[in-house]
Amino acid sequence: MVPRLATVTMDVTRPWLDGLTQSQSLAVTHEGGPLLVLAGPGSGKTRVITRRICHRIAQGVPAWHILALTFTNKAAREMKARVDSLVDEGVPGRRGLVVSTFHSFSAGLLRRYGAESPAAALGGTALRPDFTIFDSDDSHSALKRAMKEIGLERSQWPVAGIASAISEAKNRLLTAADYTESTRDFRERVIAKVYVHYERSLVRQNALDFDDLLLRCARMLRNDPAVRTELQRRFTEVLVDEYQDTNHAQFTVAHAIACEHKTICVVGDPDQSIYAWRGADISNILEFEEHYPGATVIALGENFRSTGHIVALADALIRHNTQRRHKDLSTNLGEGIRPRFARLSEEIAEAKHVVAELERSRDLGVPWKEMAILYRMNALSRNLEDALRQKAIPYVIARGTAFFDRREVRDTLAYLRTIANPLDDTALARIVNVPHRGIGATSMEKLHSLATTRLCSLAEAMAGAHTCGIAKRTVKSIDGLLTVIARFRSELAVKPASNLGAFVARLVAEAGLERAAAALGSDDEDAEDRRANVQEVANAAAQYELPELSPDSPDATLGDALRGFLESVALVADADAIDPERGAVTLMSLHASKGLEYDTVAIVGIEEGLLPHTRAARSPAGLEEERRLLFVGITRCKRALHLTAAASRAMQGLRMSTIASTFLRELPPAHLDELAEEHRIEYDEAPGRRAHPFVVGMTVRSAQFGIGRVESLEGRRALLVRFRTAGVRTLYPEFAKLEIIAPA
DNA sequence: GTCGCGCCTTCGAGC
């Protein structure tokens, strides 16, 4: 091709090509055909995607032809903002880029095309565009009800097991009918029966669960040539981030759109695949070249994030996995400081050790927002929070869903869902007695069976409550609730979208939701918190902005705004809660840390049973995924890495001795300082910092054990006391009443 | 019939 002058002069004004390595640049500018970027940790993966988008736009591909799929809303927002800042205002076709998560992209397609497409229908019932999205809690309730209808013994058939079997089937794109056909044994036939009922229940309620969003969308794209062609026309370029974590349904969505033009670019790292348990199919990335013959593969191994010891440590660890495709990892950021491992006596000492290490980083000038504490289980955050609070260090927990999991918040949202979708029995059943209006379990059973016999919704059954032997007084409260709901529902079609905040605030007031929330509180402070949470839902609704509508659609109504708000709430991810501007230490699960980076990182609880987790380590594949999880954690760190374990830990209410994690033996001592007893940041024996006045040799009296002598101090909080009659006991003076009888 | 308390079990990562 003849070099065009324009290209040469434009180089100067192409900020998106600045500072790229040769391989990155190849990936950004690659043309013609499918591209797989195997990107090791810190190798500039996000950079490649955003800059590739900019490059394509500059090359004349209008932004509205480009679709980028990510795993979190936060990643989507950031990517879009980055592209916006890199592409000049003057560039034609720079607007209209779609960056979205798989789930919200699917929800959008289903609302737009689902009603018209027979392929999106289930069991002969067309999908309605105003469907509700059930979160796992809602699907759990619907599932339990389905199991009850069949009469399954709950003790023999744990809900969680059935739920995951159905979820797995959905990820394989099997509807209840498909699954029923494929059953091979008794267990699967029982699950199939539940699945059939559960599917029917969701259809009746005009609701989709998370898996349905992908399943229905994938089936629609696969089986409906009209919709597929329209999307292929719309999106001529597809990019997928974190490709190693896509499941079969997600693969189908991306593939259906990309298979026509084959201008697909996927980016991922098999060594960071940590979601096999929710259906992620690592063969999507390993077999990309089979799905797309002639694909170009570019490996990015150079790490621009972490210093040498950290990269070496991660590399040594991941080499223990057998199911992988090796790639060399390297960094030129120098050796850096050696990561440190410390085993502390118990989890409180561990938390304090971690906090002290963070304080050392802070003393070097590292801001709090550049620090993170990672753990395998969310339950481990508690002691860390306590330790941070004690030192008045600001912190945030990356649990985007935490707020929406609060009971009073869920109740408020259930009101909104009932108003938005009259068929949503699950939401209605939740709020029937919020605030208390004397409708109990017995009445609800009657209403449910009325709904079942009449084949109608719970709401319709409630309208006929007087016919099924429910007490007069109760019928009256039911009617009162139905009236409130109907009154609010009548506003949806006639008022404009801008009214949402006021609408929710009025509902909260008129339905008495603050009072109901306060009644849940264990004390005054808790009651006030819950009241505030309900108000916060109204605030969030007021701040909600509908995504821009297509130009030809009429003005958005209050109903559109409400449904959009509920959808945005249903699809929040934990990672969405991370706000780097908050200036706080971030606490999160190892899973949630994927894709993030911090100067200082502490990973706690590196113990057998916790990391690797007992439930995962039963299979070799599970153990390898646990190893990848630690690999992901280690590679989040730019400079100062701290690994910790506790010698004893209280779990499930019991204190147990722990065993060192298998993974520790796989970390070479050359790249890991194991802090010896005397070098640990030790609180236990620090003079003057004991939590009690006792010293060795004192004579003490306990109400329970009588008189004894202090034998030794066990850490900062505990004593070993030899009693005259009761033998040697470990006591915590903060709990056990002990008085000093004689000094040492 | 509804409500509140205490006992019992169970305990992973998340869109």
Add this chain to the structure above:
DNA sequence: AAGGCGCGAC
């Protein structure tokens, strides 16, 4: 540590 269940009180 938190939710599900059964029992007794109103």
